[in-house]
Amino acid sequence: MPRFYCPVDLATGLELELPAGAARHVQVLRLQPGDAITLFQGGLAGTGEFEARVTHMGRSSVRLQVGTHNAIEREALREVHLLAGITANERMDWLVEKATELGAASITPLLAERSVLKLKGERADKKRAHWQAIAIAACEQCGRNRVPVVAEAVDLAGWLEAGAQAPPMERLLLSLRAGSAPVGRFAGSLSPAVFLSGPEGGLSTAEEEAALANGFSPVTLGRRVLRAETAALAALAQLAQDD
Structure with a gap:
């Protein structure tokens, strides 16, 4: 139907x-x-x-x-908020669509230092409306009855400042640094979480250090280096459990 x-x-x-x-x-x-x-x-x-x-x-x-x-809900058992570096061209559209299908509770586009697409003003408003429409269409297709909010694009410093006032939740950072824990270790929890991943080229050293200093734990998806949009979705698929 x-x-x-x-x-x-x-x-x-x-x-x-x-x-x-x-x-x-x-x-x-x-x-x-x-x-x-x-x-x-x-x-x-x-x-x-x-x-x-x-x-x-x-x-x-x-x-x-x-x-x-x-009274039907098809939400993931775990509330996972995606903080994703803005990727170029249509890759961000694809990320928003698939993250919605996989159960992301919200999606915040991150204006990272290495983001190719730079947004501000009217252009940023139009992009946000475009991505929100994609999330709505994805909900219509996949059966979700709650549309994840696509937040206003923000840089990491701005998010961390705002996040200081938000309810506490587990913070995970996708990282290539040595000693990062497999993301699967965090998949069994049902506590709310925010997952941070960078754009093409990843987060800068300064951004990673800022995240780590603000309570993010570094995690890895394994030995292969995935595209930015693929990496975020691969982690989300493990963290946002359905059953």
């Missing part, structure tokens, strides 16, 4: 007009009155999903009636 993100207050029996984005998707699929779909609100306040049925298809509008609420 097609699934659509609908960020409005949903309730059984409600008749509503779909927001423009969801309406376009319904029209692209050429759904007709009487066809069944699934709606989800995407946030912590609106968990689960709703059955719904199309009642009207207009040229630019779609109306439907909301049916039964199903």
Whole structure:
């Protein structure tokens, strides 16, 4: 059954007009009155999903009636927040999409020293909106009912300053330095965690040292050197357990 993100207050029996984005998707699929779909609100306040049925298809509008609420969640057992160095071209799009599918609780694009893509101002706002839309589409596809927030891009110093006020959680840093522990050693825990990985070329020495000084533990994925986006996802797959 097609699934659509609908960020409005949903309730059984409600008749509503779909927001423009969801309406376009319904029209692209050429759904007709009487066809069944699934709606989800995407946030912590609106968990689960709703059955719904199309009642009207207009040229630019779609109306439907909301049916039964199903308290279904498909979140990972462990809350893992990804702090990932911004990668070039479409690789960051791919990272956001797959991290959402793998269960990332949130995604913060990191303006690392070696990031090829530098963002600020209006361009940064547009990129963030683009990545958030990718996360929404990934949730529609994979069945998640909670959309991970794609945070504003930030440099490591800014994140560490803000993180000092955040609730404590395990901090893991992807590193090539000798003595780094296998990331699998941390896979059995259910405590919230943040995983930090760099862009192409990795984090700079100064960034690594700053992270280590702020409670990050260095971890490794093994003897092979993976691409930046692959490394972050490989670690996330181990840390964000489903069962």
